[in-house]
Amino acid sequence: MTETQVQTGFGRMARRAESFARSPWTFIDQFLDLHEDLIYFGNGAPAAERYPVARLREAAAASWQAIDASALDYGELKGYRPLRNWIAARMVEQGFAVTPEQIMITFGSQQGIDIACRLFLNPGDLLIAEGPTYIGALQAFDAYEPEYMQIPIDSEGIQIDLLRAGVERSGRTPKLIYVIPNFQNPTGVTMSEERRRALVDLAEEWDAAIVEDDPYGEFWYDVPPPAQLRKLSGRVIYLGTFSKTIAPGLRVGWMVLPEQLMPLALMAKEASEVCSVRTVTRTVHAAANGFLDQHVEESRLFYGRRRAAMLDALAEYMPDDVRWTEPGGGFFGWVTLPAPLTASELLPVAARHGVGFLPGRFFYPAAMGDDRALRLSFSVLSEDRIREGVRRLGDAIRSAQSLQ
Numbered sequence: 001m002t003e004t005q006v007q008t009g010f011g012r013m014a015r016r017a018e019s020f021a022r023s024p025w026t027f028i029d030q031f032l033d034l035h036e037d038l039i040y041f042g043n044g045a046p047a048a049e050r051y052p053v054a055r056l057r058e059a060a061a062a063s064w065q066a067i068d069a070s071a072l073d074y075g076e077l078k079g080y081r082p083l084r085n086w087i088a089a090r091m092v093e094q095g096f097a098v099t100p101e102q103i104m105i106t107f108g109s110q111q112g113i114d115i116a117c118r119l120f121l122n123p124g125d126l127l128i129a130e131g132p133t134y135i136g137a138l139q140a141f142d143a144y145e146p147e148y149m150q151i152p153i154d155s156e157g158i159q160i161d162l163l164r165a166g167v168e169r170s171g172r173t174p175k176l177i178y179v180i181p182n183f184q185n186p187t188g189v190t191m192s193e194e195r196r197r198a199l200v201d202l203a204e205e206w207d208a209a210i211v212e213d214d215p216y217g218e219f220w221y222d223v224p225p226p227a228q229l230r231k232l233s234g235r236v237i238y239l240g241t242f243s244k245t246i247a248p249g250l251r252v253g254w255m256v257l258p259e260q261l262m263p264l265a266l267m268a269k270e271a272s273e274v275c276s277v278r279t280v281t282r283t284v285h286a287a288a289n290g291f292l293d294q295h296v297e298e299s300r301l302f303y304g305r306r307r308a309a310m311l312d313a314l315a316e317y318m319p320d321d322v323r324w325t326e327p328g329g330g331f332f333g334w335v336t337l338p339a340p341l342t343a344s345e346l347l348p349v350a351a352r353h354g355v356g357f358l359p360g361r362f363f364y365p366a367a368m369g370d371d372r373a374l375r376l377s378f379s380v381l382s383e384d385r386i387r388e389g390v391r392r393l394g395d396a397i398r399s400a401q402s403l404q
């Protein structure tokens with residue numbers, strides 16, 4: 001089965017609809033029932049055990065007690081003021097100069113990506129992203145039909161010399177630069193301070209905007225990551241979210257916007273959402289206030305143990321010629337296979353061995369990128385399952401190599 005199997009019966013659809021016909025899950029799902037007890041490393045959500053259900057129930061009850069008719073009207077396009085105050089105060093505490101006026105609440109950071117595209121991209125505009133990058137960002141970008149330039153990353157993040165050379169060679173100037181500097185999805189890599197400075201300098205030179213997507217920055221397991229890009233430059237649109245620290249089903253995130261972009265961003269948000277989700281933002285505020293710091297600290301220990309389980313198992317079970325990243329935080333590791341094996345070829349073999357993952361090519365536009373690598377998410381699986389899954393992966397790689 002390919003990834004583009006949708007027949008609509010309508011012959012005159014928008015060109016962008018083609019991008020929505022592609023689904024990585026169509027390809028992957030066909031393998032997941034090849035084994036009755038498959039260990040699936042493809043799920044990048046937080047662990048269910050870390051959803052603070054009791055706290056959210058209490059917070060929802062308390063916040064609904066205080067809700068009257070006026071809070072159920074349209075309004076609060078920018079977001080619930082006490083929540084914006086709370087986010088700003090917390091970011092200031094973390095060394096980030098931001099005011100509540102610069103913050104707009106979004107429907108998850110995914111909406112922030114979409115709003116940035118609405119404000120900056122015409123079809124054919126040059127968009128820079130890390131190669132590989134987050135699948136959901138590619139899904140959002142595709143609808144705006146940019147010309148992609150993906151720049152390979154190494155252990156210090158996006159390779160600035162390749163970026164500069166690529167842009168010079170193209171003879172064009174990028175308009176938008178999308179990066180995940182902390183514990184990147186999918187590689188787990190963190191951008192070094194030097195590269196952060198070089199990137200904001202380039203954006204200045206090119207008059208480009210940077211989207212800094214930061215869902216994992218708080219989940220560091222060794223040392224905190226370097227300063228956010230937003231601290232270094234006013235050209236940066238910063239995206240934060242409660243999806244990993246509390247729960248993704250709440251759909252509450254935020255954008256920190258340069259002042260002059262705020263009026264446009266508000267109208268772009270109004271065009272799709274009319275106003276913010278007034279009830280849930282009250283619940284999130286009541287839940288986070290006086291709770292989140294401690295919760296995140298516990299999450300660091302929790303996910304840190306899972307990260308260690310994955311790295312220990314990789315060291316024990318991978319064949320000699322396999323390489324992997326050593327994430328300092330976040331949810332992901334990136335495993336590179338020995339040539340000529342590709343991750344898409346390995347997946348059916350791996351599924352028969354009882355293990356699944358996301359092949360590398362899905363982290364590139366139209367799923368057409370380097371397929372030598374694969375992403376392992378360690379967030380949702382127990383340490384025992386991680387260990388067993390990596391053991392099965394090692395066996396599957398040896399078995400696939402023997403078939404070649």
Ligand code: PMP
Nearest residue numbers: 108109110134185241243248253
């Ligand atoms: N950006 C990145 C890099 C992500 O990994 C994710 C979630 N997987 C998102 C954005 C979307 O997050 P949200 O739930 O806040 O929309």
